[in-house]
Amino acid sequence: MPNDPHTPPLAAPPHTTESHWLRTSGTTAYPPLAENTTVDTVVVGGGIAGLSTAWELTRAGRSVAVLEADRIASGVTGFTTAKLTAQHGLRYERLRRTRGPEGAELYARSQQAAVERVSEICAELRVDCELEHVPAYAYSRDTAQRPALRAEAEAARAAGLDASYVEVTGLPFTVAGAVRIDGQAQFHPRKYLLALAADLTAYGSTIHERTRVTGLREGTPCKVTTENGWTVTARDVVVATHFPVFDRALLFARMSPRRELVVAGPVAADRDPDGMYICEEGTKRSVRTAPLADGSRLLIVTGESFTPGTADAAERFRRLDDWMHAHFPVTETRYRWAAQDNDPSDSVPLIGTFHPGARHTFVATGFGGWGMSSGVLAGRLIAELICAAPPPWTELYDPRRLWSMLREAPTMLSQQAEVAQHFVGDRLRTSHVDSADEIPPGTGAVVRLGGRRSAVYRDDAGVCHAVSARCTHLGCLVSFNSVERTWECPCHGSRFGVDGSVLQGPAVRPLEQRDIAGPHTPDTDEA
Known part of the structure; x- marks a missing residue:
């Protein structure tokens, strides 16, 4: 919610x-x-x-x-974790089933060619972008997943990647098993x-x-x-x-937006797990490091996926931060940011x-x-x-x-059912505040102004800023993200500043400005 x-x-x-x-x-x-x-x-x-x-x-x-x-x-x-790899979780066994061996091989060849293309361009342009060649792992801590991991390693190897099944990694905790793919990379994307x-x-x-x-x-x-x-x-x-x-x-209609949180903090160079890791069980955890100027490493941990505008980002940040500190000797949490992706209904x-x-x-x-x-x-x-x-x-x-x-039909129908639920259900849901006066500083909520649903944000000085709560893409109602202080659309992932400006598409028009003290007007936003 x-x-x-x-x-x-x-x-x-x-x-x-x-x-x-x-x-x-x-x-x-x-x-x-x-x-x-x-x-x-x-x-x-x-x-x-x-x-x-x-x-x-x-x-x-x-x-x-x-x-x-x-x-x-x-x-x-600018908000990616910047893994440059053809290892995309447990992808190749699924591709072999849905696209056949040739499709899995084409996927592997094209993605690995992209990894190598970056190396070629860096050499040609003499780019210092912290390019490091490291293995990529998809791991599980559940012993019941070992057969699936072995099958994935075999499928990735058959597709042409340097893949193997292992049970020992550089992580500071034991794993049941992992798919290791060599010849991958990480870099500074900007x-x-x-x-x-x-x-x-x-x-x-x-x-x-x-x-x-x-x-x-x-x-x-x-x-x-x-x-x-x-x-x-x-x-x-x-x-x-x-x-x-x-x-x-x-x-x-063939994609669904997904927002993921990122926390990062320094670790000693000798505590680097030496690779890129992902575990897709539960709330997912993705791990990599990057070099810091003082010779230490920045541990970057990603996870806590959710549809934009539907989750308590503050609580999810806390969970991710707790996991990082529980598993790695991080001295401080230096960064917190969020990334957004679109998942295609057929995974390609x-x-x-x-x-x-x-x-x-x-x-x-x-x-x-x-x-x-x-x-x-x-x-x-x-x-x-x-x-x-x-x-x-x-x-x-x-x-x-x-x-x-x-x-794709079953996945597409499920995705569009969720969109329809937000488009209709969010309009039927009673707002959790009755007046803009109830909104504390630094937070926002959807309230009725003059009979119309408006997205109202109260800044730290106590001043309210009101815009239309209808996303300018297809009209779904936005929700407030209290951590990033943005308005987010749960239907297709558009994001807006507290002033209504477009931060992320598919919307291209800002949210309409509203007068916080305006007269009562018909509830036109309910259509």
Whole structure:
């Protein structure tokens, strides 16, 4: 359930909502789009998928314009755990059953190629992005899971990965078993992407920050429109906004948003578990480390997945923090942040031609928590599609893969039932406050103002800020996240600032401002 506004917010350590990657990398100041322009390709979104695509196309001789609503590599990519791996949990046995041995092999080859692509680019550009080659493990502490782990190791090995089943790891606790895959990597994603950005602009392409795209006209050529009215005309358009900001392909019906929490703190270098780890049992726990300037390591722990706008984030942060301190000799909790992902209904990312009628529009989405390898993969795959040299795994990732719709149907129906429950049920639920006067400082709640449901936040000084409680994407009601102090939509994951500004799509329009002392009006939000 959403947070109770009477529960005080989490006592925050330094940098509660700022990630290690953002704090330890440079800033950017690329100019907003200030005129109409024409390029070969316009890329919408400046995360790892968008910048990888732009870099690959620029190096192939295309002129590219990247349009980013905020700052590049500061959205979803800036809050990742930055595991660069083809080991995506217990994935390959499932792929072998649903896609056959060939499908599992194509998935493994494409994801491993992405891992190796980053190494190649780092060497070519001489990027110091803390790239470290380490093994990746999927483990369990339940002995009943040993057969499944052995089967996964065999499936991953048959798919071409350097995989093995082990029962000893570098973790400071015993495990029942684990799938180990060698030849994987971890890195500093922002340092890597800022180097890509500098290189592609040096080759003549452009990046425009603080440039939100609000419209797309497909055709020959295509045209995208920004919120300030400027347009970019291009032969090809790539939508790489994490969750697509355009609904024409109905991809929102094939994905579900998931938010995960992250805590991090320093450990001595000799206590590094020497690898990347994930356990998907229960609330899931993911572990890796990163180098710190003083020679110690930053332990990064991820878990506590939930649908945006549906959980008590403060309590979940406490649970994750308790787990980290109970299992590792962490000296302090230095960071807390949150990441967001979209899970595709058939577990395979959607990368390629946007929809069945598209000719020059492409999309990259549905990375399911593995955006580093999938984002790099997307960049190369889409660039090759535009350059008329599709790789052998094109069909596997094709968003138009209608042959999988029947297999996806049960998951899709379950996802849409949950969306419908929020769309209708949240309107029927009685608000837990009757007046904005009841909202304590630092918290927010959905209340009625003038007969309309409004999202009201009271800041630390006691001043209330009111906006519409209806998400501007498809109209679901938002809920307040007391830790990050944001409004979140449980239907498709849009997130808004307390002033109504868009923090994360698919919404592209801000929440409408409301007058906290406005007159009574009909309850139009209830429709």
